Amino acid sequence: MFKYIKNLIKKTRYKSLQYSQRSSRQPEHPHYPVPRALKDKTTTLGQIIGHSPDVIFRRFTLGFNRQEALAVYVDGLVNTEYQNESFFKPLMALELIGTGKASDYETIKNSLVNLGEINEHDCLWAASLTALSGDTLLLVEGTEKVLSVNTRGLPERGIEEPKRETGVRGPHEGFVENFRTSIAQLRIRLKSPDLTFETMRGGTHTNTDVAFCYMKGIANPGIVEEVKHRLRRITHTDNILESGNIEELIEDNPHSPFPQLEITERPDKAVSQLLEGRVIIFTDTTPFVLIAPSLFWQFIQSSDDYYQRWMGSFVRVIRIIALFVALFLPSVYVAISSYHQEMLPFALILSVASVREGIPFPVFVEAFLMEVVFEFLREAGIRLPMQIGQAVTIIGALLIGEAAIMANLVSPAMLIIVASTGIASFLIPAFNLAITLRLLRFGIIIMAGLLGLFGVMIAFMLLLTHLVSLRSFGVPYMSPLAPLNLRDLKNVLIRMPRWKEDKRPHSSRTRDTRRQDTDLQPGPEN
Amino acid sequence: MQTVKISTYQAATLLTITMLATSILLVPSNVASEAGRDAWLSFILGTLLGMLTALLAAALAQKHGNAGFHAIAEKVMGSLPGKLLGLLYLAFYLLLTASLIREFASFMATAFMPLTPISVFVLLFTVSCICTAYLGLEVIARLSEIVLPVIVFFLLLILFLQSDQYELSALLPLLRTPPENILRGAFVFWGWSGQVFFLLLLYPYLEKPGQALKASLIAVSIVGFFLTAGAFSLETVLQYPLTERTVFALLAFVRLINLTGFLLERVDAVVIVIWVAGAFVKASFMLHITSISLAQVFGVTESRHFLLPLAALNSALSIFLFESSKELETFIHFLWPIITLFFLVLIPFLLYFLSFPASKRSSAPGNKGGGQQ
Numbered sequence: 017m018f019k020y021i022k023n024l025i026k027k028t029r030y031k032s033l034q035y036s037q038r039s040s041r042q043p044e045h046p047h048y049p050v051p052r053a054l055k056d057k058t059t060t061l062g063q064i065i066g067h068s069p070d071v072i073f074r075r076f077t078l079g080f081n082r083q084e085a086l087a088v089y090v091d092g093l094v095n096t097e098y099q100n101e102s103f104f105k106p107l108m109a110l111e112l113i114g115t116g117k118a119s120d121y122e123t124i125k126n127s128l129v130n131l132g133e134i135n136e137h138d139c140l141w142a143a144s145l146t147a148l149s150g151d152t153l154l155l156v157e158g159t160e161k162v163l164s165v166n167t168r169g170l171p172e173r174g175i176e177e178p179k180r181e182t183g184v185r186g187p188h189e190g191f192v193e194n195f196r197t198s199i200a201q202l203r204i205r206l207k208s209p210d211l212t213f214e215t216m217r218g219g220t221h222t223n224t225d226v227a228f229c230y231m232k233g234i235a236n237p238g239i240v241e242e243v244k245h246r247l248r249r250i251t252h253t254d255n256i257l258e259s260g261n262i263e264e265l266i267e268d269n270p271h272s273p274f275p276q277l278e279i280t281e282r283p284d285k286a287v288s289q290l291l292e293g294r295v296i297i298f299t300d301t302t303p304f305v306l307i308a309p310s311l312f313w314q315f316i317q318s319s320d321d322y323y324q325r326w327m328g329s330f331v332r333v334i335r336i337i338a339l340f341v342a343l344f345l346p347s348v349y350v351a352i353s354s355y356h357q358e359m360l361p362f363a364l365i366l367s368v369a370s371v372r373e374g375i376p377f378p379v380f381v382e383a384f385l386m387e388v389v390f391e392f393l394r395e396a397g398i399r400l401p402m403q404i405g406q407a408v409t410i411i412g413a414l415l416i417g418e419a420a421i422m423a424n425l426v427s428p429a430m431l432i433i434v435a436s437t438g439i440a441s442f443l444i445p446a447f448n449l450a451i452t453l454r455l456l457r458f459g460i461i462i463m464a465g466l467l468g469l470f471g472v473m474i475a476f477m478l479l480l481t482h483l484v485s486l487r488s489f490g491v492p493y494m495s496p497l498a499p500l501n502l503r504d505l506k507n508v509l510i511r512m513p514r515w516k517e518d519k520r521p522h523s524s525r526t527r528d529t530r531r532q533d534t535d536l537q538p539g540p541e542n
Numbered sequence: 543m544q545t546v547k548i549s550t551y552q553a554a555t556l557l558t559i560t561m562l563a564t565s566i567l568l569v570p571s572n573v574a575s576e577a578g579r580d581a582w583l584s585f586i587l588g589t590l591l592g593m594l595t596a597l598l599a600a601a602l603a604q605k606h607g608n609a610g611f612h613a614i615a616e617k618v619m620g621s622l623p624g625k626l627l628g629l630l631y632l633a634f635y636l637l638l639t640a641s642l643i644r645e646f647a648s649f650m651a652t653a654f655m656p657l658t659p660i661s662v663f664v665l666l667f668t669v670s671c672i673c674t675a676y677l678g679l680e681v682i683a684r685l686s687e688i689v690l691p692v693i694v695f696f697l698l699l700i701l702f703l704q705s706d707q708y709e710l711s712a713l714l715p716l717l718r719t720p721p722e723n724i725l726r727g728a729f730v731f732w733g734w735s736g737q738v739f740f741l742l743l744l745y746p747y748l749e750k751p752g753q754a755l756k757a758s759l760i761a762v763s764i765v766g767f768f769l770t771a772g773a774f775s776l777e778t779v780l781q782y783p784l785t786e787r788t789v790f791a792l793l794a795f796v797r798l799i800n801l802t803g804f805l806l807e808r809v810d811a812v813v814i815v816i817w818v819a820g821a822f823v824k825a826s827f828m829l830h831i832t833s834i835s836l837a838q839v840f841g842v843t844e845s846r847h848f849l850l851p852l853a854a855l856n857s858a859l860s861i862f863l864f865e866s867s868k869e870l871e872t873f874i875h876f877l878w879p880i881i882t883l884f885f886l887v888l889i890p891f892l893l894y895f896l897s898f899p900a901s902k903r904s905s906a907p908g909n910k911g912g913g914q915q
Contacts, residue, residue, distance in 0.1 A: 352811075356811070358807070359808045359810060360807060361807045467658070470650055470655065470818065473815060473818035474822075477670065477819060481674045484685050485684075492684065494688070498685070498687040499684060
């Protein structure tokens, strides 16, 4: 046993050593220097990109010096109208008078292409990557540079209401897959020069754009540095298809069932998190952004709480109760009805016993079966198209539930318990935390079935131990409850009125701690 | 490696749980069998004695630059005798942890699940506790921070729920018990309130060592308050002969609560919550202390390696040391206060006095050096 643990420690040490060695050098990609002759350029680029049907090599003659030139772009990724108007038209049609001393290449770069974003490359590999993101490459005779012009017009869906995070009040606008649009949505809400972006590419093959942003004057530089450091890991993997891929590579405890990074689709939520000193990570091709660091309580808060008046506190208390119900109700029922019957009132125990009469299984099996069936139903409801999904849920709930009671397989009491547990778990706003609770519930039911309330209590203590040992980017996961911070705590269990929240949360150790003036309490002014 | 630091508040909650966790259930009946109706007076005296222990511990640590107990012992007595004393203390920690685990298990077995063998509780509990101890002092401190308010809330709740049954006349006549019996009761409680001594082991990890004494005094007063209030209510509700005759007086007290027509018939579950949560934190803390003390005595840097063997040793000891729960009860009542007095008071006191000439001796070489020049 000891040796095993020792080996384990050795192995992890070795692993981290390997990782640090690997991460010390930049991700390697081949370097293709740009040849001078246009013909050679064309062949080399052809070798790199290949001749797929969507990659277009367009030969044309430059208008002002009658020389050959080559434009390379990917069909479908560029805005054709835009490209014609500002790229091909000036290059092909214009004739310049007196080009001066500048070379042809310089002339093109400085005066002909009338588009905003132009980049120079001296490596054909790097240039081809930009073409694959929607740029148009311009190759001309007699220079060792390639020009890439931003003509992106990516296929995009319109801005819609976020599907996972609907609210009663607040903007009906969610992030979209194109991260440039998402960033613009963020900018609209946060017109501050303090907002700082840093970009990188993740995935050696997908070359996904990843950007993280923070408020320079607010966010703790240590946390920002930590995020940056961990994000280097994503350049060593094959693909980044969703922010979930990044999440798994940068979280603190990869074995924990608890989510350590919050995800959101709402720009308004992202802004409020930025102002609390957190870092937002955007991933191209997905509307979900990551928030780091995230604390446990963030997962049971919704941005809606802050748009209602202070009555949002009530909803918060309800959610905390729901959290406990979703985790412990079935197991406490199993424990009490199979080990500690004396705790129930006499009338209740009689009714429970009478409805359980004739049921062939112990309560534990009954609870376990019903929970499994419930999980089946829920999963079916989510995966199927909306209309069929509803039908399945109705069939499942009405027919199976009714029939199971008629056939004396489960007691109505158990059905009530399982249904309330299910409803309670729907109250948790964060989907990733809800999955965790569903999984843990089964573990606790087993403990309850084996050892009664003692088992439930031991499971609870172990869960608590695990929760307080977690950290998210160095911030204790359960703060401000443990380590205790009374000032922050009043904003966790309840929600303080807006005019009372004059400090940023202590847990994110912000540079600028003051959120607003302290004398904002409204009232009739005399 | 990150240095472990805990705040003053965390130290206070940790010490409170260490003293409160097991005493609230076990001690009232023992003290009542000594002091009878006037048990509450014993608890007040015991609290004062606990405060004295805290003062002694703080004085000893401050004299030696906020060092931990084992470092102090080696500094005052010299390396080898200090290490031998450390070994003696390790035996004491083992005894404490083993009896704690046994108390826990035998309570669960006798009060709630009589058909389950005691070893099931012992093993599951110990394994869970080493998981916590493995994660280190910071995690245990944070755990105590969450658990203590829960325990305090439930204790206040059960005291409140019984408030209609209080019969103050049961306390009369006051001070009927002979003073030596009251003192003996206080002495029994000192076995728990004296555990504030563990402050000495926390010293190297405190963020603000200057506030340690304050934290420990607050901890002792919280524990003193609850046990005195507990004794008061037990006497007024259960009344004289019953308190001393039931082993788990608090459980008997809670079983009298009847909420029928409101919610539940019995609220015994509350006792399980208090008992498991408190004992869990205390046992994790004790296992952690034992492992770091072992590491210090033997000069090992990684103390976690000791946890698994310690857990095995503790579970075995907790089953083999006591034949029955009656034996355990006798041990707690008669032997434990004497052992506590020896380890938690006499030896620290001795070290405190020994450290006067030690400080003179340490200044002596400096003078000598000056003379040679």
